Amino acid sequence: MEMVVDIAVDFEDYFPSMVRRLGAQGFIMELCNGFRLLMDVERGLITFESLKKNSMLLGLNDMRDDEIVCMLSEGDLDGDGALNQVEFCILMFRLSPGLMDNNGSNNGGT
Ligand SMILES: [Ca+2]
Numbered sequence: 132m133e134m135v136v137d138i139a140v141d142f143e144d145y146f147p148s149m150v151r152r153l154g155a156q157g158f159i160m161e162l163c164n165g166f167r168l169l170m171d172v173e174r175g176l177i178t179f180e181s182l183k184k185n186s187m188l189l190g191l192n193d194m195r196d197d198e199i200v201c202m203l204s205e206g207d208l209d210g211d212g213a214l215n216q217v218e219f220c221i222l223m224f225r226l227s228p229g230l231m232d233n234n235g236s237n238n239g240g241t
Pocket of ligand 1: 213
């Protein structure tokens with residue numbers, strides 16, 4: 132749990148600014164893009180191997196093996212040991228406490 136919080140600290144800086152820039156819907160699309168970057172292409176799931184291999188793409192290259200295991204077990208809701216797209220998005224939101232609190236008032240305007 133503490134390790135997950137560690138990872139979340141990085142995301143916390145990053146995600147709220149993304150939400151402000153993209154809006155909630157755009158942010159979810161970014162999450163889906165992130166999922167595709169991290170997933171095992173053949174299985175369509177994020178596995179330990181795919182996460183380890185692809186995490187560098189997202190600048191998470193200092194993630195340790197035990198942090199990856201921790202993140203997977205934290206996000207895995209159906210117990211298959213891997214993250215599907217829904218599980219990944221839910222995990223990302225859970226890792227960003229308060230993220231959606233300021234949603235709705237920043238549409239950018241034209
Ligand atoms: Ca799962």
